[in-house]
Amino acid sequence: MESFPIIKRKQVAANGEYKTERLILEAYDAMANAIETGVPYKTPLCPPPGEGARHPARVFSPKN
Numbered sequence: 001m002e003s004f005p006i007i008k009r010k011q012v013a014a015n016g017e018y019k020t021e022r023l024i025l026e027a028y029d030a031m032a033n034a035i036e037t038g039v040p041y042k043t044p045l046c047p048p049p050g051e052g053a054r055h056p057a058r059v060f061s062p063k064n
Contacts, residue, residue: 001018001020001024004020007020008020008021027044
């Protein structure tokens with residue numbers, strides 16, 4: 001997570017913490033807990049991965 005020093009510096013300056021690092025570690029802990037307990041991991045992402053559109057539909061026009 002130290003690969004992004006500019007993001008870290010800006011987040012610490014704005015929020016007093018490296019929020020990206022905290023969120024990644026929280027997700028990792030939640031996934032490890034799911035493995036240990038057998039309770040399925042529930043992603044905080046909305047929409048969850050694999051559901052819903054990701055990009056606007058492309059409109060193709062013939063070139064003349």
